Amino acid sequence: QKEVEQNSGPLSVPEGAIASLNCTYSDRGSQSFFWYRQYSGKSPELIMSIYSNGDKEDGRFTAQLNKASQYVSLLIRDSQPSDSATYLCAAGGRDDKIIFGKGTRLHILP
Amino acid sequence: EPEVTQTPSHQVTQMGQEVILRCVPISNHLYFYWYRQILGQKVEFLVSFYNNEISEKSEIFDDQFSVERPDGSNFTLKIRSTKLEDSAMYFCASRYMRAGGAETQYFGPGTRLLVL
Numbered sequence A: 001q002k003e004v005e006q007n008s009g010p011l012s013v014p015e016g017a018i019a020s021l022n023c024t025y026s027d028r029g030s031q032s033f034f035w036y037r038q039y040s041g042k043s044p045e046l047i048m049s050i051y052s053n054g055d056k057e058d059g060r061f062t063a064q065l066n067k068a069s070q071y072v073s074l075l076i077r078d079s080q081p082s083d084s085a086t087y088l089c090a091a092g093g094r095d096d097k098i099i100f101g102k103g104t105r106l107h108i109l110p
Numbered sequence B: 001e002p003e004v005t006q007t008p009s010h011q012v013t014q015m016g017q018e019v020i021l022r023c024v025p026i027s028n029h030l031y032f033y034w035y036r037q038i039l040g041q042k043v044e045f046l047v048s049f050y051n052n053e054i055s056e057k058s059e060i061f062d063d064q065f066s067v068e069r070p071d072g073s074n075f076t077l078k079i080r081s082t083k084l085e086d087s088a089m090y091f092c093a094s095r096y097m098r099a100g101g102a103e104t105q106y107f108g109p110g111t112r113l114l115v116l
Helices: none
Strands: A011-014 A019-025 A032-038 A045-050 A054-058 A061-066 A071-076 A085-092 A098-100 A104-109 B005-007 B010-013 B019-024 B031-037 B043-050 B053-057 B065-068 B075-079 B088-095 B111-115
Touching: A011 A019, A019 A085, A019 A104, A032 A061, A032 A071, A045 A054, A045 A061, A045 A071, A071 A085, A098 B043, B005 B088, B010 B019, B019 B031, B019 B088, B019 B111, B043 B065, B043 B075, B075 B088
Parallel strands: A011 A104, B010 B111
Antiparallel strands: A019 A071, A032 A045, A032 A085, A054 A061, A061 A071, A085 A098, A085 A104, B005 B019, B019 B075, B031 B043, B031 B088, B043 B053, B065 B075, B088 B111
8 A cells, every 4th residue: 555654743833944844655666756735625736846866946945855765855944824734745656646645734833 | 827627616415416526627738637635634546537538546436436528628527326425625636747757736626525
């Protein structure tokens, strides 16, 4: 059974600080990795995608992938209250389906 | 910016009734998906669809479910005889390239289905 594991949180981070979200996945065949942000009652919104080992930066967001450790992370710099949401880690493989984690609730403290 | 749209936004139905959820994927996308999210739980893959046929389906997608692309724009999910446990948010998604490509799936706003 392919799984994506995340700490459910909540993770509380002061405004302006760095929020660090982590995720592990079980399927070594996974090839693509995604971070989605989901506000309550809304659909997942893509934040970052990453396909190769290392870091990928986009604005205040940095995704990190370590395939050897089967580990994906997301760093949010200069956290804002609007970043408060549930962050979903997801992994995709050859079989054209994306497996989601349960999500980590992030709360940015003003 | 192009986006995936879904109708209706909310659907209330009686147990045993048929429902059809509708989606209009992004126009140049070739791969289409349905996911569901039961309240408080994770997003679960239901089915993927390409070239007018199902390419993958999960164990959730049993004989009660079917998908169709009746014309060049709509993508539908039908639940033939709804059960209480079908109550969930249903998301449609679309992608231009297949898994492993440099594209990802873009989600619609969802249809909240409540089965009474």
